[in-house]
Amino acid sequence: xxxxxxxxxxxxxxxxxxxxxxxxxxxSISSSIYYWGWLRQPPGRGLEWIGTIYYSxxxxxxxxxxxxxxxxxxxxxxxxxxxxxxxxxxxTAVYFCARSYAWFDxxxxxxxxxxxS
Amino acid sequence: QxxxxxxxxxxxxxxxxxxxxxxxxxxxxxxxxxxxxxxxHPGKAPKLMIYDxxxxxxxxxxxxxxxxxxxxxxxxxxxLQAEDEADYYCCLYTGTYTVFGGGxxxxxx
Numbered sequence: 001x002x003x004x005x006x007x008x009x010x011x012x013x014x015x016x017x018x019x020x021x022x023x024x025x026x027x028s029i030s031s032s033i034y035y036w037g038w039l040r041q042p043p044g045r046g047l048e049w050i051g052t053i054y055y056s057x058x059x060x061x062x063x064x065x066x067x068x069x070x071x072x073x074x075x076x077x078x079x080x081x082x083x084x085x086x087x088x089x090x091x092t093a094v095y096f097c098a099r100s101y102a103w104f105d106x107x108x109x110x111x112x113x114x115x116x117s
Numbered sequence: 118q119x120x121x122x123x124x125x126x127x128x129x130x131x132x133x134x135x136x137x138x139x140x141x142x143x144x145x146x147x148x149x150x151x152x153x154x155x156x157x158h159p160g161k162a163p164k165l166m167i168y169d170x171x172x173x174x175x176x177x178x179x180x181x182x183x184x185x186x187x188x189x190x191x192x193x194x195x196x197l198q199a200e201d202e203a204d205y206y207c208c209l210y211t212g213t214y215t216v217f218g219g220g221x222x223x224x225x226x
Contacts, residue, residue: 037215046120047155047163047206049215060213063118096162102151102210105165105174 002026004097004108012091012115018084022097022108023077030055030075037100038071038082040093041110048093052100053080087115121146121207121218128224134195137221139207140188147188151210154183154192157220158203166205167192199225 008020022036029036038050051061053071061069065084073080084091092115098104122140129135139146139154146152152170155163165174167183170190180196190209194201202225207218 046220047208047217049208049217052215062214103153103165103168103208104155104163105168107162107164110162 002099002106004099004106006095006097006108006111008111008113010112010114012087012113013117014088014115015086018082018087018091018113018115020082020095020097020111020113021079022081023079024099025078028075029073029078029080032099033101035100036073036080037098037104039096039098039104039107041096042090042093050082050084050095089115091115118145118214118216120216121209123205123207123218123221125219126222126224128226129194129197130226131197131199133197134193135197135223137192137194137205137207137223139190139192139218141190141209142188145188145209145211145216146185146190149209149211150185151212152183152185152190153208153210154181155206155208156201156203157206163206194223197225201225 003025005023012018035052037052051071053059068085070083094110096110098107154167157163170185171183182193206220
């Protein structure tokens with residue numbers, strides 16, 4: 001059964017870099033036709049797509065975040081990662097990882113990242 | 118890439134049907150058939166309910182159906198049940214970017 005689990009610091013200081021990892025279990029990232037995505041949801045607000053990566057390393061980013069985002073994949077660990085630099089309070093959100101095609105399924109449980117000094 | 122437009126809230130009584138709309142433009146919703154819908158209960162991760170406009174993943178009740186007409190996609194829930202009370206989000210994939218609707222809160226009266 002495919003499962004995804006986000007991990008990383010729950011508190012990041014303003015202007016620093018947010019780093020999260022998504023560990024995939026139940027299927028090999030590199031043997032799949034699927035993409036892998038990061039999404040987020042600020043408290044009390046809607047969903048926002050951050051970006052998507054294929055196991056080969058091809059990436060697609062939300063234009064509004066593209067200048068600050070890097071998504072990478074580590075096939076040896078069956079993981080993919082998110083880095084968001086120069087964070088502000090507006091980046092406080094629950095961050096989700098998910099398997100992606102033209103849709104997202106399944107999703108990880110999400111991890112709350114708070115940007116605060 | 119502007120967010121898709123959804124009503125903030127809809128409501129219905131048990132057993133009734135409700136429809137949630139998701140409106141875009143001829144350049145996004147009107148041009149692509151990759152509309153998906155997600156159900157999210159408080160404190161939980163979203164769950165895929167409909168993909169490719171009208172397809173249901175395994176395990177999703179057939180009370181949930183999707184459609185599209187012109188620049189508007191719709192999610193219809195028939196035979197409303199108490200557990201359907203949740204937030205619902207539409208989503209569009211264009212091949213190079215993905216955009217969500219603002220979300221709709223469904224209240225089962």
